[in-house]
Amino acid sequence: MMAVIPAGLRRVEALVRKETWQLLRDPSSIAIGIVMPLVLILLFGFALSLDVKGVRIAVVLEDSSPTAMELSAGFNLSPYFAVQPVKSMTAAETLMRRHRVDGIVRLLPDFSRRSSRNDAEAQILVYGTDANQARIIEGYAGSALGQQALRRAGEGRGDATGGHAVVRSRLWFNEANDSHYFLVPGLIVLIMTLIGSLLTALVMAREWERGTLEALFVTPVRAGEILLAKMVPYFVLGMIGLALCLIAARFLFQVPFRGSVLILIAVSMLYLLVALAIGLLISSLTRNQFVASMATLLVTFLPAVFLSGFMFDLRSMPVAVQMISFALPGRYYVSLLQTLFLAGDIWAVILPDAGVLAAMACVLLVLTRLVATKKLD
Amino acid sequence: MIVAADGPPAVAGRGLRKTFRRKGGRGLGDGLVTALDDISFVVPPGALVALVGPDGAGKTTLIRAIAGLIACDAGTLTVMGIDVATDSQAVQDRIAYMPQRFGLYEDLSVQENLDLYADLHGVTGAIRAALYPRLLGMTALAPFTRRLAGRLSGGMKQKLGLACTLVSTPSLLLLDEPTVGVDPLSRRELWEIIVRLVRDQGLTVLLSTAYLDEAERCDQVFVLHEGRILAEGPPSAVTGRAADRTFQAEPAPGQAARILQSRLLDDPRIVDAVPEAGQVRFVISDVIPDPAPDVIPAIATTVATTVATSPLAGVSITAVAPRFEDGFMVLLRQQDAVPETPTPANPARDRSDLLVESVPSGDDPGPMMIEVHDLVRKFGVFTAVDHVSFAVARGTIFGLLGPNGAGKTTTFRMLCGLLSATAGTLRVAGLDVRAVRAAARQHFGYVAQKFSLYGQLSVAENLDFFASAYGLQGRRKRERIDWALHHFELRSLMHLASGQLPGGFKQRLAMAVALLHEPEILFLDEPTSGADPRARRAFWQRITGLAAAGVTVVVTTHFMEEAEYCDHVAILDAGRILAAGTPASVRAQAPADGRGAATMDDAFVAIVEQARARERAAGGTS
Numbered sequence: 001m002m003a004v005i006p007a008g009l010r011r012v013e014a015l016v017r018k019e020t021w022q023l024l025r026d027p028s029s030i031a032i033g034i035v036m037p038l039v040l041i042l043l044f045g046f047a048l049s050l051d052v053k054g055v056r057i058a059v060v061l062e063d064s065s066p067t068a069m070e071l072s073a074g075f076n077l078s079p080y081f082a083v084q085p086v087k088s089m090t091a092a093e094t095l096m097r098r099h100r101v102d103g104i105v106r107l108l109p110d111f112s113r114r115s116s117r118n119d120a121e122a123q124i125l126v127y128g129t130d131a132n133q134a135r136i137i138e139g140y141a142g143s144a145l146g147q148q149a150l151r152r153a154g155e156g157r158g159d160a161t162g163g164h165a166v167v168r169s170r171l172w173f174n175e176a177n178d179s180h181y182f183l184v185p186g187l188i189v190l191i192m193t194l195i196g197s198l199l200t201a202l203v204m205a206r207e208w209e210r211g212t213l214e215a216l217f218v219t220p221v222r223a224g225e226i227l228l229a230k231m232v233p234y235f236v237l238g239m240i241g242l243a244l245c246l247i248a249a250r251f252l253f254q255v256p257f258r259g260s261v262l263i264l265i266a267v268s269m270l271y272l273l274v275a276l277a278i279g280l281l282i283s284s285l286t287r288n289q290f291v292a293s294m295a296t297l298l299v300t301f302l303p304a305v306f307l308s309g310f311m312f313d314l315r316s317m318p319v320a321v322q323m324i325s326f327a328l329p330g331r332y333y334v335s336l337l338q339t340l341f342l343a344g345d346i347w348a349v350i351l352p353d354a355g356v357l358a359a360m361a362c363v364l365l366v367l368t369r370l371v372a373t374k375k376l377d
Numbered sequence: 378m379i380v381a382a383d384g385p386p387a388v389a390g391r392g393l394r395k396t397f398r399r400k401g402g403r404g405l406g407d408g409l410v411t412a413l414d415d416i417s418f419v420v421p422p423g424a425l426v427a428l429v430g431p432d433g434a435g436k437t438t439l440i441r442a443i444a445g446l447i448a449c450d451a452g453t454l455t456v457m458g459i460d461v462a463t464d465s466q467a468v469q470d471r472i473a474y475m476p477q478r479f480g481l482y483e484d485l486s487v488q489e490n491l492d493l494y495a496d497l498h499g500v501t502g503a504i505r506a507a508l509y510p511r512l513l514g515m516t517a518l519a520p521f522t523r524r525l526a527g528r529l530s531g532g533m534k535q536k537l538g539l540a541c542t543l544v545s546t547p548s549l550l551l552l553d554e555p556t557v558g559v560d561p562l563s564r565r566e567l568w569e570i571i572v573r574l575v576r577d578q579g580l581t582v583l584l585s586t587a588y589l590d591e592a593e594r595c596d597q598v599f600v601l602h603e604g605r606i607l608a609e610g611p612p613s614a615v616t617g618r619a620a621d622r623t624f625q626a627e628p629a630p631g632q633a634a635r636i637l638q639s640r641l642l643d644d645p646r647i648v649d650a651v652p653e654a655g656q657v658r659f660v661i662s663d664v665i666p667d668p669a670p671d672v673i674p675a676i677a678t679t680v681a682t683t684v685a686t687s688p689l690a691g692v693s694i695t696a697v698a699p700r701f702e703d704g705f706m707v708l709l710r711q712q713d714a715v716p717e718t719p720t721p722a723n724p725a726r727d728r729s730d731l732l733v734e735s736v737p738s739g740d741d742p743g744p745m746m747i748e749v750h751d752l753v754r755k756f757g758v759f760t761a762v763d764h765v766s767f768a769v770a771r772g773t774i775f776g777l778l779g780p781n782g783a784g785k786t787t788t789f790r791m792l793c794g795l796l797s798a799t800a801g802t803l804r805v806a807g808l809d810v811r812a813v814r815a816a817a818r819q820h821f822g823y824v825a826q827k828f829s830l831y832g833q834l835s836v837a838e839n840l841d842f843f844a845s846a847y848g849l850q851g852r853r854k855r856e857r858i859d860w861a862l863h864h865f866e867l868r869s870l871m872h873l874a875s876g877q878l879p880g881g882f883k884q885r886l887a888m889a890v891a892l893l894h895e896p897e898i899l900f901l902d903e904p905t906s907g908a909d910p911r912a913r914r915a916f917w918q919r920i921t922g923l924a925a926a927g928v929t930v931v932v933t934t935h936f937m938e939e940a941e942y943c944d945h946v947a948i949l950d951a952g953r954i955l956a957a958g959t960p961a962s963v964r965a966q967a968p969a970d971g972r973g974a975a976t977m978d979d980a981f982v983a984i985v986e987q988a989r990a991r992e993r994a995a996g997g998t999s
Contacts, residue, residue, distance in 0.1 A: 007499050014496030018485065025484045212480030215542070218444045218551075219497045220470045374465070376446045377397075 011221050015229030019203070023233050032199055033234075037191045037241045041248045044187045055137050057081045058092040058101045065112030071122075071145070075105065080140050102127045103137050105145075181256070184249040185337035186310030189330055191245055192268065193304045195238045196275025197282075201296035203230050204283035204372070217374040227372055231276050238272045239265075249341070259340030263350060267340075270357040271333040275300065277364035278329075284372045304330040310338075332356050385458035387549050387581035388420040388443055393452035395438055395604075412438040413449065414604035420583055420597075422457075422548075425575045427592040427612075428585040429705065430601035431909035433879045436585035437477060439601070440553050443583070444474045457548060473547035475538050477554045483527030487518055490526050490541055498545035512540040515570050530782045532563025539570060550574070552584035556591065557906070560780025560935055561978045562985055568594065587909060589702040598701075600708055608708055612701050619660050619703035622648070626657045627693045635774075635942045637692070639921040642914060649706035649914065652941035654975065655961050660703045662710060702910060709911060744807070746771045746898055746929040747792065752801035754787050761787040763952035764801070769931060769945070771897075774924050776943035777933040778981060784952040785933040786826065789902050792931070793823050806897055821898035822891030826906070828883050832876025836867050836886055839875050840893065847894035861889035865919075881912035888919065899923065901932040905939065917942050937977040946977075948984055955988045956980075 023029045059072050076083045084101060086092045092104045106123040108114075124141045128134040207213045216226065242265070249255045278300055286292040306312060307321065308330030314322055325331045332353040339349045395413040412435045420426050428436045441447045442454060445465030454461045456468045481490055491512070495505050513519040516536035521529065526537060535555060542550065552571070556564045568591065574580045584595075592598050593612045600608040600615060608615055628637040634652035641650035641659050650659035747769040754762040762784045769775040777785045790796035792805060794814035803810040806820035830839050840861055844854045862868040865885040870878065875886055884904055891899060901920075905913045913936070920942065924930055932943070940946045940960050947957040956966045960977060967980035968987050 010499060010501075011497050014493050018482065018489070018493050021489060022482065022484050207480070210480060210483075211476060211478040212482060214446065214476040214478075215474065215480040215538075216497075217446055218469045218472060218474035219494065219545070220466075220499065221497050222466070374446070374469070375448065376441060377448070 007220070008222070008225060012225050012229050012232075015221070015226060016232045019229055019233045023237070029199060033195050033237045033241070036194060037244055040187060040191060040194075041245065041252070044183050045248065045253055053080055054082045055080060055103060055140065056084065056101045057103045057105060057137075057141070058084050058086050058095050060086055060089050060092045060104060060106040062089070062109045063107050063111040067112040068107045071107065074144055075141075078140075078144060081144070096125065096127060099127060102133070103141060105141055181342060182310065182338060184245070184253055184255045185341050186308070186334060188242060188245045188249075188268070188337055189271075189304050189308055189310060189333050190301070191241045192238055192272055192333070193275055193300050193330065195234060195241050196272050197279035197296045197300040198293060199237070200230060200234050200276050200279030201283045201292040202289050203234075204280055205287055205289040205292040208287035209289055214376065217376075223372045223374050224369055227280060227368060230280060231273075234276060234279075235269075235272060238275075239268075242268050242272075255341060257341055258344040260345050263345060264337070264340050267333065267336045267350070267354050267357065270354060270361055271329060273361040274329045274357055274364060277361060277368050281364060281368040281371060284368060300330070303328045307331065308334040310334045329357060329360050384422055385455070386419045387422045387424070388454075388456050388583065389418075390439075390443075390454045391417045391452055393417070393439070393442065393454060394450045395435075395442065395447065396450055411604050413442070416452070416604070416606055418599060418606060418609065420581060422581050423575070423579045424581055424596045425572070425594070426581075426583045426597045426599065427595040428583065428599050428601055429587075429589060429592045430607075431709070431911060432881060433603075434601035435604040436601055437553055440474075440551050440583070440585060444472065444551055445469055471547060472549040472551060473542040473545055474551040475542045475553065475555055477557065481526040481534055481538055481541070484525060486523050486525055487529070487537055488522040490537060491522075491544065494541040495544045500544050500546075508544060508546075512543060515573075516540045517566070530563075530780065532559045532566070532780060535559050535563065535567060536570070539567065543574070546578070548581065550580055550582045550584075552582065554585050554587060557587055560783075560985075561937055561981050562780065564588070564591075565982065589705055589910065590700070592705075593701040600705065602709065602712055607712055615704040615708060616699050616701045617704060618707040619648075619699035621696075622663070622707065623658065623660050623697050623699040623703045625653075625695050625697045626659060628655075628657060629692060633944070635917070635921045636925070639918050642918055648710045649703065649910075651914070651938065653938065654941070654964065658697065658703075660699070660706055662707070706910065744771055745769065745804075746806055747775070747931065748802070748804040749788075749792070750802045752788065752791060752803060753799045754784075754791060754796065755799045760952050762791070762798075765947075765949070765952070765954055766801075767945075767947055767954070767957060769929055771929055772924055772927045773944040774920060774930045774932065774942060776940050776946040777931070777949055778935070778937060778940055778946055778977075779933075779949035780935065780985070783949040785949055786902055787952075788949070789823075789900055789931075789933065793821065793900060794818060819894070820896055821900060822894070822896040823900045824884075824887045824891045824902065824904055826902045828887035830875045830883065830887055830890070833874055835872050836875055836878070837862070837871040839886060839890060843890045844893050849894060857893050857895075861893060865889040881908060881915070884908065884912070884916065888916075892923075896928070898929045898931065901930065903933050903935065905934060905936055913939070937981050940977040948981060950985050950988060953988075956984050 023033070057075060059075055061068055061072055072083070072085065075081045084095070086095065089104075089106060092101070092106070095101045096104055104123070104125040106125070108123070111122065122145050124138060124145075126134045126137050126141075207216070213226075246261075246264075250257065279296055282295045282299065283292045286295060303325075304310075307314070307325045307328055309325070310330075314325050314331070317325075336350060336353045336357075339346050343349075393413045393416040395411075397410045397412055414435075416435075416439065428439065430436055438447065442449050443456060443461065445461045445468050448462060457471060459467050459471075461468050482493070485493065491509065495501070495508075500508060510519075513522065516533075516539065518533065518537060518540065521533070526534065529537060539552075539555065542552075555571075556567055559567065571582060571584070572594065575582055584591075586592060593616070595612060597610065598608075598612045598615055599606050626637060626641075628634050634655055634657050638650045638652045638657045638659075641647045641657060646662050648660040648662050650657055652658075745768045747767075749768070750766050752762055752765045753760065765784070765788060767775070777788065779785050787796065791798045791803060792810065794810045794817060798811060805817045808817040808820070810817045831842065834842065837858070840858045841854075844858055849857055862871060865888065867882070867886060867889065870882060875883065878886065888899075888901070888904070905916055908916070917939065920930055920932070924944075932939075934940070940963070943960060945958060946960055946963055948955045948963065956963045958966070963984075964975075964977060964980045967983040
């Protein structure tokens with residue numbers, strides 16, 4: 001039996017070498033494995049941001065009192081708004097219909113008078129086609145108006161007995177409310193999914209399509225060795241992708257990292273194994289590159305975007321969708337990443353999530369091994 | 378037979394059965410296909426054994442079963458005494474297998490491919506060091522070890538595939554159609570390697586082949602038909618079936634051999650007929666024992682009395698020695714005496730129906746339908762087609778012959794306006810293809826190498842779609858589809874998904890589709906590649922009929938004997954025309970031994986070898 005082990009190792013080594021050459025010589029693998037992660041990092045880092053800045057807003061001053069002017073100036077000075085002063089509501093509405101502005105702040109003619117009685121009213125109209133953005137603009141405008149009231153109170157001009165409630169909000173873990181803080185962990189999930197599943201989904205199917213497996217099968221090589229050899233180079237590529245993301249997170253986007261890097265690497269390895277197993281499983285089952293890539297996109301990549309909780313809050317989704325998300329590895333990995341990046345080594349989160357990922361990896365790898373037999377039918 | 382009988386047989390099968398489910402798709406119905414039907418056989422060790430048979434006979438299934446790649450539904454199968462069903466890995470450790478589509482890694486170099494298989498087989502150190510020079514020398518691949526496998530020519534790929542399967546010095550070598558799609562030159566080289574392996578190393582080789590002349594070189598042959606073994610034994614046993622039945626006829630002056638051949642095929646008493654070196658070789662179904670010269674006219678009379686207008690009347694006939702192919706055809710004919718299913722080879726008897734309105738104008742060679750002058754096509758620095766010129770007259774058949782990668786398909790694509798030419802002039806039906814592509818396209822039909830059919834659509838749906846695509850409508854469309862279903866005998870299969878059709882039927886459907894709009898010119902790119910002899914006879918009979926009806930046919934092939942069906946041929950190699958003219962004049966051009974080559978195969982090999990030698994002499998060591 002001793003002689004068997006080196007022979008098996010030698011075969012795996014030869015196959016790994018073959019896979020690596022193929023990976024390096026195939027422009028599309030390089031594109032998906034290296035270029036796309038880089039594009040995603042740049043895209044997420046610089047172009048895609050859920051922060052709203054420079055909102056074009058029309059301020060309708062129907063009252064020209066100092067109070068109203070002060071308020072208008074407050075909008076003007078804020079980096080979040082680009083103010084366009086208009087004289088009448090009609091003009092503002094025209095701008096809004098043409099989508100020349102994203103919102104209207106209207107101060108009614110008696111604003112200053114009523115403000116002294118503490119029942120002043122300002123109207124905020126938001127261009128609501130993008131619900132997320134609308135809510136953010138509404139919040140910004142509301143807090144800008146609130147700050148005005150606060151300032152007045154601080155200066156003793158307001159009536160402290162007026163029962164005027166002021167909302168004091170504070171964001172934990174993401175004090176700057178910078179969307180990079182949660183987008184970057186999400187980016188890692190996307191890149192690991194991309195390399196882990198999408199690339200491997202192609203490799204088995206490619207060998208089926210090109211008929212290379214038929215010759216490979218009739219050699220001493222074992223099915224498990226073929227699978228192992230397919231995983232190694234893509235595992236390495238995935239870890240390179242992870243390193244790129246971590247470097248970008250730390251130095252490009254200055255996302256804080258509060259957990260342990262070793263734990264992060266460990267859980268990433270677990271997730272990568274799950275992703276690789278899914279890719280190989282789909283690839284072995286479909287034996288067709290096109291079907292395999294579409295299936296993988298549906299099963300791994302899109303859920304990683306929409307149902308992992310990195311971009312859209314899972315708690316606000318219908319129960320049925322939430323249940324589905326529990327079956328998706330991305331959910332656990334996102335939760336792990338967000339915890340490790342922004343909160344720290346919180347074992348109560350890490351252990352169960354990592355446990356689920358480990359279990360998924362085991363089940364999927366065994367399943368893949370069972371599906372991949374050296375038979376053509 | 379040179380067979381060592383000691384030790385367990387290399388392969389032994391008993392009562393093997395295998396059925397596949399054929400998926401028809403929605404509304405098209407499923408069906409069961411019996412690939413192996415109670416097969417029992419023994420391959421003795423050290424023998425060179427061939428599996429021959431028509432498409433879909435079960436050759437590939439049997440080889441895959443022996444390789445442990447598919448499990449049989451019933452029966453026992455052992456390889457060197459090891460049960461394949463229970464211990465397929467042990468079998469796979471000991472044998473070597475080259476699939477039909479050998480899985481070379483095209484993005485790896487020749488050396489890397491060899492290394493991979495050597496590592497997988499655990500061939501290392503001194504053994505490897507001794508093996509490589511031998512394999513590379515044998516396959517003449519030594520100068521190309523750094524080249525990517527994807528950049529090799531078809532013949533070289535095949536040889537590299539063989540080298541990769543031989544790294545393990547197996548005791549049994551399985552080859553599934555190792556020479557299909559390979560030019561005659563490479564085919565000869567491959568066979569030399571195989572024969573040497575059997576003779577020098579005592580290797581057992583089991584191979585399947587569509588080239589029946591190859592079966593003749595084996596110790597033992599199994600003729601497979603519809604999943605059963607029709608005949609087994611030395612090739613002479615099969616050849617013997619055509620003994621005293623094989624003759625050669627000299628067509629009347631001015632008559633093309635293919636016309637006589639086509640008419641002979643229509644005679645139910647003629648088993649087979651092929652044009653060969655200007656003559657027609659034919660096999661009759663009744664034995665004429667020991668035909669003395671004076672009996673031969675009697676044969677003509679015998680045949681003549683059965684058919685009112687005998688094609689053999691007034692034709693001189695000589696008896697010739699039978700070949701394996703002749704015996705094979707007799708065997709198949711006997712099998713079909715009680716036909717259960719319509720066979721693919723059942724060509725249209727009444728070819729006058731194939732007439733496409735216009736009829737050629739007598740003796741006048743007619744206008745040139747295709748004129749190609751100084752055609753050049755470059756892909757980057759690589760010149761695929763290098764100053765090619767030829768012309769094809771109306772109602773004639775023009776054959777482009779050449780090895781894989783010679784530039785045949787590229788030339789075709791330019792003729793059809795699918796690819797633009799780098800330089801040169803191209804006139805099709807009097808129109809400049811480079812200027813008016815769309816208008817020129819109305820005049821021709823194109824059958825691509827892989828038959829551009831929609832696999833998920835049924836036969837009828839494919840016809841309907843292509844008829845509409847050609848702009849046919851209403852009554853005329855219905856008439857043409859009806860014509861296609863009738864003349865290509867597709868009606869019984871019209872609701873079957875075209876992807877599920879056997880090869881021969883797929884080819885017929887592709888041809889029917891290309892003829893729907895009654896084109897004046899038909900382009901066929903390797904239409905008979907991988908087809909068995911009967912399907913090829915049926916195909917050429919249709920082509921002969923079309924040409925007689927005035928359709929101009931341009932065809933590429935690497936079955937050299939098919940050149941005999943053509944009026945004119947051109948041999949293409951490395952993008953250049955090496956020889957052109959009538960088949961007879963091309964044979965005469967061959968430098969063989971001063972008096973020309975006997976067959977087109979020999980002529981091809983001689984001409985290509987001569988051209989390459991001249992190239993080497995001129996180019997030095999470039």
